[in-house]
Amino acid sequence: MSPLAPTEASALLATLPAWQADLAAGKITRAFRFDDFAQAFGFMAEMATVSERMNHHPEWFNVYNRVDVTLTTHDAGGLSQRDIDWARVADQAFARRAA
Numbered sequence: 001m002s003p004l005a006p007t008e009a010s011a012l013l014a015t016l017p018a019w020q021a022d023l024a025a026g027k028i029t030r031a032f033r034f035d036d037f038a039q040a041f042g043f044m045a046e047m048a049t050v051s052e053r054m055n056h057h058p059e060w061f062n063v064y065n066r067v068d069v070t071l072t073t074h075d076a077g078g079l080s081q082r083d084i085d086w087a088r089v090a091d092q093a094f095a096r097r098a099a
């Protein structure tokens, strides 16, 4: 798994406006807020299954209705297409729950 080139990363991140990028560190983050713990944990359970399918796993922190997610690709030493793909699926899962 190779890291994204900076120009490519910037172009892809423009399609994920809810995510904060630290390109120097090769990480992106997003703070998700839900109605309650059940919604937050449902999101985490859904994304745990996605993570296994993608073989790509988040660093995340949950308390009550909050899920703070950091994505980076350890194998690439930075940001890869897998982080972008995971973020996009997470945005969709979140939007479905928020709807």
Ligand SMILES: C[C@H](O)[C@H](O)[C@H]1CNC2=NC(N)=NC(=O)C2=N1
Residues within 6 Å of the ligand: 055, 056, 057, 058, 071, 072, 073, 074, 075, 076
């Ligand atoms: C052995 C296994 O395929 C690797 O460790 C996978 C698992 N999940 C992963 N998740 C993330 N975020 N980065 C990785 O480099 C990674 N590598």
